[in-house]
Amino acid sequence: MSIDQAQKSVQQAPHKRRLKAPGQRQFSKPFRYIMLAALVLFSGFPLYWMLNTALSEDSELYGQAQGWWPHWERLIDFGDLIGSVPIFKWLTNSVVIAGGTTLLSLVFAVLAGYALSRFKFHGKGAAGFLLFATQMLPEALLVVPIYALFASLGLLNGMGGLILANVAFTMPVSVWIIKGAIDAIPYEIEEAASVDGCPRVTILSLVLTPLILPSVAAAAVINFFDGWNEFLLAKTFIAERDLWPASVGLASFIGQYLTSLNSVMAAALLFTLPALVFFLLVQRRIVSGLTAGSVKG
Amino acid sequence: MSLRIPISPPTAAPDQIQDAPSRHHMWQRLSPYIYIGPAVIYLVIFMIIPVVQGIRLSFTKTPLVRPDGGTGVGLDNYSRLLGSSQFYNSLGATILYTAATVAFAVLVGAGAALLLNQAFKGRTIVRAIITFPWAVPTVATALIFSWIFNRSDGVLNEVVGVFGVGQQGWLVDPKYGMAAVVLTSVWKVMPLVMLVVLASLQSIPSELYEASRMDGAGALETFKAVTWPHIAPTVRVVTLLMTIWSIRRFEIIYLLTGGGPVDSTNTLVVNVYRQAFSNQELGRAAAIGALGLVLSLLVTVVYFIIERRNAAKEA
Numbered sequence: 001m002s003i004d005q006a007q008k009s010v011q012q013a014p015h016k017r018r019l020k021a022p023g024q025r026q027f028s029k030p031f032r033y034i035m036l037a038a039l040v041l042f043s044g045f046p047l048y049w050m051l052n053t054a055l056s057e058d059s060e061l062y063g064q065a066q067g068w069w070p071h072w073e074r075l076i077d078f079g080d081l082i083g084s085v086p087i088f089k090w091l092t093n094s095v096v097i098a099g100g101t102t103l104l105s106l107v108f109a110v111l112a113g114y115a116l117s118r119f120k121f122h123g124k125g126a127a128g129f130l131l132f133a134t135q136m137l138p139e140a141l142l143v144v145p146i147y148a149l150f151a152s153l154g155l156l157n158g159m160g161g162l163i164l165a166n167v168a169f170t171m172p173v174s175v176w177i178i179k180g181a182i183d184a185i186p187y188e189i190e191e192a193a194s195v196d197g198c199p200r201v202t203i204l205s206l207v208l209t210p211l212i213l214p215s216v217a218a219a220a221v222i223n224f225f226d227g228w229n230e231f232l233l234a235k236t237f238i239a240e241r242d243l244w245p246a247s248v249g250l251a252s253f254i255g256q257y258l259t260s261l262n263s264v265m266a267a268a269l270l271f272t273l274p275a276l277v278f279f280l281l282v283q284r285r286i287v288s289g290l291t292a293g294s295v296k297g
Numbered sequence: 298m299s300l301r302i303p304i305s306p307p308t309a310a311p312d313q314i315q316d317a318p319s320r321h322h323m324w325q326r327l328s329p330y331i332y333i334g335p336a337v338i339y340l341v342i343f344m345i346i347p348v349v350q351g352i353r354l355s356f357t358k359t360p361l362v363r364p365d366g367g368t369g370v371g372l373d374n375y376s377r378l379l380g381s382s383q384f385y386n387s388l389g390a391t392i393l394y395t396a397a398t399v400a401f402a403v404l405v406g407a408g409a410a411l412l413l414n415q416a417f418k419g420r421t422i423v424r425a426i427i428t429f430p431w432a433v434p435t436v437a438t439a440l441i442f443s444w445i446f447n448r449s450d451g452v453l454n455e456v457v458g459v460f461g462v463g464q465q466g467w468l469v470d471p472k473y474g475m476a477a478v479v480l481t482s483v484w485k486v487m488p489l490v491m492l493v494v495l496a497s498l499q500s501i502p503s504e505l506y507e508a509s510r511m512d513g514a515g516a517l518e519t520f521k522a523v524t525w526p527h528i529a530p531t532v533r534v535v536t537l538l539m540t541i542w543s544i545r546r547f548e549i550i551y552l553l554t555g556g557g558p559v560d561s562t563n564t565l566v567v568n569v570y571r572q573a574f575s576n577q578e579l580g581r582a583a584a585i586g587a588l589g590l591v592l593s594l595l596v597t598v599v600y601f602i603i604e605r606r607n608a609a610k611e612a
Contacts, residue, residue, distance in 0.1 A: 032412060036423060039409050043427045046484065049452060050441045061450060112336035119329035127333050134344040136593060138545035140566035141586035144573045145347035145354060148364035168343035175336060200328060229434040231548050236574065247436040254443050254552055261444060268437045279432030283492070 050272070054081070054265035061261050074262075083263030087270055089242065090249035093159065094271075097234070097245050098227030100163035105171045105223045106216065113178030114204050118187070131172045139169065139232050147236055156237050162245075165233050170226045174219040181215030182208060218282050225278045246271045354583035361577035374584035383560070384568075384585070391564040391592070393475060394482075394550070395543040401483045403536055406490025407528075413491070414498045424495075431488035439552035442481045443468065446553075471559045478550050478562050485549065486542070490535050497531035498524070537600045544593050565589035 053061070055070035074081055082088075115121075116128060146165055147156070155161030185208065193203045209216065231247040238244055244252075250271060253264045355374055359367030378384045413424050430438070445453050446467035454464045467477045501523065509519045547566045550556070556563035556571055563571070565585055573582035 032415070032417075035408070036412055036417075039405075039412070040423055040426050043430050043484065043488070046438075046441050046445060047429060047433065049445060050437070053441075053444060066450070066452065066455075108336040108339060111332045115329045115332035119332070121326075121329040121333075124329075124333075127337055130337060130340055130345075134340050136541065136597070137344060137348060138547075138566055138586070138589060138593065140545065140547045140569050141351060141583075141590055142344065142347050144569070144579055144582050144586065145350040146343065147573075148350065148354070148359075148579065149347060152365050165343065168340060171336060171339065229436075231436055231552075232570075247434060250440060251436045251552055254440055264440065265444075268440050272433050272437045275434050276429065276432045283428065 050265055050269060054262055054269050056262050058260055058262065078266075081263065081266045082270075083260055083266075085249075085253075085259060085263050085267045087246060087249070087267035090244055090246040091270065093243060094228055094245040094247070097159050097162055097166070097230070098224045100159070101166040101170055101227035101230075102220050102223040104163060105167045105174050106220060108167070108171050109174035109178045109219060110204070110209065110216070112175045113182055114208070116175070116179045117182035118190075131175050134168075135172050143232060143236050146233075150237065157239055157243065159238075159243060162234055162237050163227075165237070166227055166230055169230075170223045174223060177215055177219040177222070178212065181212035185211050221278050221282045225275060225282070228275060228278070351583045352587055354580055355587050357580045359579040361573065361579055364579055367580055370580065374581050375588075378581070378584055378588070383563075386560055387563050387565055387568045387585070388588075388592075390475070390560070390562055391544060391566075391589070394479060394546075394562065394564050395540060397475075397479045398482045398486070398543045398546075399536060399539045401479065402487045402490050402539055403532065405483065406487045406535075407494045407532060409487070409491040410494035410498055411524075413495055427491060428488045430484050431486070431492075433485070435485070435548040436552065438481065438485050439549055442477070442484075443553055446477050466558075468554055469558050471561045474554050474558045474561045478553055481553060482543070482546065482549050486539065490539065493535050494528055494531060497528045501527045533600070533604070537597070540596050540600075541593055544589065544596065565592070 052068070052070045053066070055072060055074045056066055057071060057074075060066050112127075112131070116124065150156050150161050150165070153161075155164065189211070190203050190207060193207050194200070198207075228245075229247060230245070231251060234245050234248045235251065238248065241249075246267075250264065250268050253259055354367065356369060356371060357367030358370045358373070409427055413420060413427070445451050448454065448464060448466040448469060451467070453467060457465070465473060467473045505523045505527075506519065509523050514522060544564075545566055546564075547570065550562050550564060550567050551570065554562045556567040566589060569582045569586045569589065572578050572585060576582075
């Protein structure tokens with residue numbers, strides 16, 4: 001059974017390592033290039049404009065047309081660029097929140113993924129359904145009752161409570177990633193260890209976890225990415241400005257132009273760059289995860 | 298003179314290990330629950346109980362300041378909602394927003410995937426640029442678009458000004474609010490459609506294209522006979538995901554327009570939030586949320602009916 005699973009995962013592998021592009025023609029050349037140029041402009045311009053705004057002079061932003069090219073020399077005095085936006089404090093909070101969410105979520109996910117992959121037990125189907133169905137629930141519906149729950153437990157206005165709430169939203173995805181990874185490991189390896197009298201917990205932590213480390217890392221990055229971007233729960237639960245993560249802090253500048261916009265945009269860039277890096281690390285895995293179901297069927 | 302018989306250690310299948318009568322029998326039967334237990338208990342506390350609590354709240358009148366003490370009002374919240382034009386306006390905004398966002402995201406995303414499935418110089422860079430928006434945090438997205446759409450100093454007005462169009466309040470004029478929100482959303486989510494469809498396109502065996510070329514099929518015929526049947530399941534799944542995510546999308550809309558101008562982008566989830574945290578009516582908010590959940594479930598059910606019908610057709 002376990003070998004079957006391993007083989008299955010090997011058979012799926014070619015989808016990840018893609019075949020050489022077939023290069024079939026569907027569009028004429030000029031049409032293709034015009035469309036591609038339009039797409040690049042559509043997708044790329046707002047990011048470029050964020051950079052350009054961050055690197056523009058105060059005087060340019062209001063009342064007169066903003067220049068089309070960034071003033072790179074403004075990069076030299078970065079402290080001045082950030083101005084009065086307390087972005088470093090907020091980014092630190094974001095790291096704490098995203099890091100805590102990731103750690104807690106992974107502990108649950110490794111344990112639950114192991115159970116779903118290696119055991120047959122009553123209620124397995126129900127547990128799987130619970131993990132799937134909770135992903136469909138809208139955050140905005142849950143935020144009201146969770147707010148009520150946290151208010152009665154005194155968990156509002158703290159990063160701990162926020163981490164607890166975040167994990168509920170990020171953990172199910174991690175469980176599926178870890179379960180898939182364990183499915184692909186032949187059972188014989190654990191069997192050898194258990195013949196030697198190793199308890200299961202030791203097998204899981206010392207034998208299995210190192211083997212699925214790439215998937216654990218991917219799940220970690222996805223969790224961190226989610227925790228980093230999360231806005232709604234943080235905005236609702238945390239009122240104190242010093243405890244805000246960067247998402248809530250930056251959002252507080254939208255629509256108010258008391259703080260120089262170039263400083264706000266520079267801060268937003270600092271907030272965006274790590275997200276771009278995380279994303280590049282896991283892009284392929286997210287896509288293969290999403291397509292696995294549909295490609296197979 | 299010894300016969301050496303290879304003796305292999307008795308290997309047991311996982312199931313047999315579990316069934317073997319041993320001192321650890323009880324422990325063995327319990328152990329899966331010890332591993333899955335924490336996750337299940339966690340989700341029950343933070344997801345299931347809140348959902349039940351939310352549905353319970355929807356039958357009460359509960360002020361924000363005392364979230365645990367409400368008075369039961371029966372179906373009052375629901376009957377009021379179903380009798381108010383504001384609710385239908387909100388439902389309409391949700392459907393319009395979802396339909397427009399999904400349609401544009403899937404069309405543009407699938408088109409981009411088809412374009413990027415052909416080899417050309419600089420394809421990697423182009424693909425990266427088109428993909429980046431997905432990785433930009435929503436708050437940063439809202440920040441940059443609110444500046445682009447800004448009425449007096451935004452670059453969009455500068456650009457349309459070239460064509461002789463006067464300054465428009467893209468985010469404050471009810472004519473444009475929804476379009477601006479949809480455009481921003483499409484910018485953000487389209488790359489995911491592109492990546493998923495591209496992955497599906499690249500898994501089409503090239504022999505199929507060769508066979509189709511040998512049969513003398515044109516580009517459009519090849520698309521209809523080879524490409525589309527192969528990517529159709531993927532496109533359907535991604536459409537479902539996009540639809541569910543659009544129904545529940547909150548941040549882009551809330552941050553750009555806050556549900557305005559004149560409630561034109563007041564989708565159900567934004568409405569829930571405003572009812573709860575601006576009007577401080579948790580009960581009414583929960584009722585809107587419950588109806589929104591029903592909408593999500595309906596979409597999922599319709600999707601599965603379509604899938605089943607397709608599966609039956611193929612069989």
